[in-house]
Amino acid sequence: MSNTNAQTKSVVWDWLTTVDHKKIGIMYLVAGAFFFALGGFEAILMRIQLMFPEATFLPAQTFNELLTMHGTTMIFLAAMPILFGLMNYIVPLQIGARDVAFPFLNSLGFWLFLFGGILLNLSWFFGGAPDAGWTAYVPLSSEYSGTGIDYYVLGLQISGAGTLIGGINFLVTIINMRAPGMSMMRMPLFTWSTFVASTLILFAFPALTIGLLLLMLERIFGATYFAVASGGNVVIWQHLFWIFGHPEVYILILPAFGIFSEIIATFSKKRLFGYSAMVFATLLIGFLGFMVWAHHMFTVGMGPIANSIFAVATMAIAVPTGIKIFNWLFTMWGGRIQFTTANLFALGFIPSFVMGGVTGIMLATSAANYQFHDTYFVVAHFHYVIIGGVVLGIFGGAFYWWPRMFGYRLNETLGKIFFWMFLFGFHLTFFVQHFLGLMGMPRRVASYLPGQGLDEMNLISTIGAFLMGVAFIIFVVNIFVSMKNKETSGDPWDGRTLEWTIPSPTPEYNFAQTPLVRDVDALWYEKYEGEGSMKAAEPLGDIHMPNGSILPVIISLGLFIASFGFIYHDDGWTWVAIVGLVITFGSMFVRSIKEDHGYHIPVDEIKKGGK
Amino acid sequence: MADQHVQTLPPSPEKATLEGKNKYLGFWLFLGGETVLFASLFGTYLGLRGSTVDGPGPSELFHLPLVFIMTMILLTSSLTSVFAIISMKKGNYKGLLAWMTATVLLGATFLGLEIYEFVEYVEHGLGFTTSAFGSSFYTLVGTHGAHVAFGIAWITTLIIRYRKSGLTLTNAPKFYVAVLYWHFIDVVWVFIFSVVYLMGIGG
Known part of the structure; x- marks a missing residue:
């Protein structure tokens, strides 16, 4: 029983039950890419509506639903899962580990995310999607919205639990499972940024959990935390949401910073400039990320003292961010720069992100914020940091790690066309939005009047959005066109870190022998100071592997079913909630009482795989 | 059989394997997240505890003697769980089970x-929907109570599942982590006792 090998399972069953971090990483990437396409489609629908003044392409209610779902989908179901996919695949390889600390929980985290995402999107078919913005401010969301918000609350609750589990898993993996010789200060920057982002997840997500719980109890069970008539306070929601929400943007951007640090060092053929300064800047950004949430609430009426403190704290983040920008520039300085697609994304990121950073400082100026608040200036700002930072990072990382993850390189020509078209489309879409905002166009409106000087720039913005859409299609085409370019080398980019030391495709057990790490950029050190390949820290032997399990799917499915019971609680569906919870806790119980000690891959098989 | 196991186990069986070490660290981190979770509920309660509207307020409702007895019972249950771990470290598996049972009963x-x-x-x-004070009170104290209930179910499962197995490298981390959890909900209760009940009566 304990020796169920992957070969004996059907493909579907294998993927449903897998606890292999590489397969889970790929599932995160596929699901995240799907939601990314969906969120992008929603954005394009909105841009079509805003292309001309007083357009009637979409009803205002649908527009509200689209803007809510676009934001929620992109943050929770696209950007984070795609980054989780890269982390899942790459981090264990970068630290010389055979898997993550909790392979079962890793699988559970993925399925919770997926079922949460599906639940959220089912709202489109059952009474309309949530329509109160991705921030779901009360009392709009608690008293004036339909069942869509219930789907929002429960969908995010389920996928948020998955994210929290994933964050703890990465933290334990990085602390406990590094290869011999890899001290914390020898870890690659992507691993470091994963570590800090996971810490932020650990301390930020519980605030969202409570926020969503309160909103659910208020909507479904009649609690009165936010209902002013019963003594409630609407600002509590804003605090809880942003105590989570601001660290969230650093959860997104820090891994992207890590990806760029890897790409820029690799394609400049130089060790990352100021490694320890980069590490401390990452830690400092993570720390300050918790100190600034109220800068989203400058106009709520917290008073000049609170506003000033949060304004200064916000501006302070520019310092460690500036340290990082200059370190990337100095890494390139005097390097032999290769303009691969991955590196183009890194180079395009630097000026784009700096522009987003500058508008961030403008927004942090609390007095001026009264003018910018809730206008397109804010929309332009956060799209500059999220697309100019996170999305460029994801695409750069995809091109960089594609040969590692899928065993073939993406076509460089198509890749460069994609890069330029996407970058151009991105700036075309959002640069003009700064001025739309300064001229007073509010965000989240379904239409505007002609002749107010808004017409041309809205048209330009929509054209840019189409360009980004076409560029993304070229990227998808690239994935399929390039499949024929089989990559046989495990180290296609002349890499520096441990993930490039193993054969392609990556063996199930990652490392036949755990490597011995002797410096930062372990592989590069062996190439130029050692004998060209990693030294082993252990003799060849049987490798212990965890067994797969279907329970993560069942646990997540139970919560998915239970959610409908809560949403339709008033229609007598409470029993559905009970059934769902019984399924979830029952399978947790089964997991708890069944000991599963995994199986071993015999040493002969490993010798065969290594050649 | 069981006795042989005990004699060959290392001094800290809960952290002797990589799985055990991972569980131990992972659970500490999880408790860090739980701290933020309860902090959010405490913040909400502090913001709303004056909003009694037409319903009764804290000083009209709370009976300190009862709450004091509850506090003492929960603190004692933390102590018995410490005795359970001491038994575990001494290799006294029966003692471990007995003290864990006492913890569950308390x-x-x-x-x-x-x-x-x-x-x-x-x-x-004071119903759940009577006032903002009522909602936030029941949510904070009820979430703690749900944690206690989960802990009881969890430790009971462990006791029954491993009633005959003796101490192993697999179940030692499980008992240890369950005790960590139990201490955590005890600490949270100390804050509830101070912030909700003492401040409700006195301040």
């Missing part, structure tokens, strides 16, 4: 009193 008594307390408050006119 926890169940606490939970029973809490349910009694809630029923009393509802009879005195």
Whole structure:
């Protein structure tokens, strides 16, 4: 029983039950890419509506639903899962580990995310999607919205639990499972940024959990935390949401910073400039990320003292961010720069992100914020940091790690066309939005009047959005066109870190022998100071592997079913909630009482795989 | 069989394997997240505890003697769980099971009193939907009570599942982590006792 090998399972069953971090990483990437396409489609629908003044392409209610779902989908179901996919695949390889600390929980985290995402999107078919913005401010969301918000609350609750589990898993993996010789200060920057982002997840997500719980109890069970008539306070929601929400943007951007640090060092053929300064800047950004949430609430009426403190704290983040920008520039300085697609994304990121950073400082100026608040200036700002930072990072990382993850390189020509078209489309879409905002166009409106000087720039913005859409299609085409370019080398980019030391495709057990790490950029050190390949820290032997399990799917499915019971609680569906919870806790119980000690891959098989 | 296991186990069986070490660290981190979770509930309660509207307020409802007895019961249950771990370290598996059983019984008594307390408050006119104070009170204290209930179910499962197995490298981390959890909900209760009950009566 304990020796169920992957070969004996059907493909579907294998993927449903897998606890292999590489397969889970790929599932995160596929699901995240799907939601990314969906969120992008929603954005394009909105841009079509805003292309001309007083357009009637979409009803205002649908527009509200689209803007809510676009934001929620992109943050929770696209950007984070795609980054989780890269982390899942790459981090264990970068630290010389055979898997993550909790392979079962890793699988559970993925399925919770997926079922949460599906639940959220089912709202489109059952009474309309949530329509109160991705921030779901009360009392709009608690008293004036339909069942869509219930789907929002429960969908995010389920996928948020998955994210929290994933964050703890990465933290334990990085602390406990590094290869011999890899001290914390020898870890690659992507691993470091994963570590800090996971810490932020650990301390930020519980605030969202409570926020969503309160909103659910208020909507479904009649609690009165936010209902002013019963003594409630609407600002509590804003605090809880942003105590989570601001660290969230650093959860997104820090891994992207890590990806760029890897790409820029690799394609400049130089060790990352100021490694320890980069590490401390990452830690400092993570720390300050918790100190600034109220800068989203400058106009709520917290008073000049609170506003000033949060304004200064916000501006302070520019310092460690500036340290990082200059370190990337100095890494390139005097390097032999290769303009691969991955590196183009890194180079395009630097000026784009700096522009987003500058508008961030403008927004942090609390007095001026009264003018910018809730206008397109804010929309332009956060799209500059999220697309100019996170999305460029994801695409750069995809091109960089594609040969590692899928065993073939993406076509460089198509890749460069994609890069330029996407970058151009991105700036075309959002640069003009700064001025739309300064001229007073509010965000989240379904239409505007002609002749107010808004017409041309809205048209330009929509054209840019189409360009980004076409560029993304070229990227998808690239994935399929390039499949024929089989990559046989495990180290296609002349890499520096441990993930490039193993054969392609990556063996199930990652490392036949755990490597011995002797410096930062372990592989590069062996190439130029050692004998060209990693030294082993252990003799060849049987490798212990965890067994797969279907329970993560069942646990997540139970919560998915239970959610409908809560949403339709008033229609007598409470029993559905009970059934769902019984399924979830029952399978947790089964997991708890069944000991599963995994199986071993015999040493002969490993010798065969290594050649 | 069981005795042989005990003699060959290393001094800290809960952290002797990589799985055990991972569980131990992972659970500490999880408790870090739980701290933020309860901090959010405490913040909400502090913001709303004056909003009694037409319903009864803290000083009209709370009976300190009952809550004090509950506090002592829960603190004692933490102590018995410490004795359980000491037994584990000494290789006394029967002692471990006995002290864990005592912990569960004390926890169940606490939970029973809490349910009694809630029923009393509802009879005195404080429902979940009566006022913002009521909602936030029941949410904070109820979330703690749900944690106690989960802990009771968890430790009971462990005791029954491993009643005959003796101490192994697999179940030692499980017992250890369950005790960490139990201490955590005990600490949270100390804050509830101070912030909700003492401040409710006195401040």
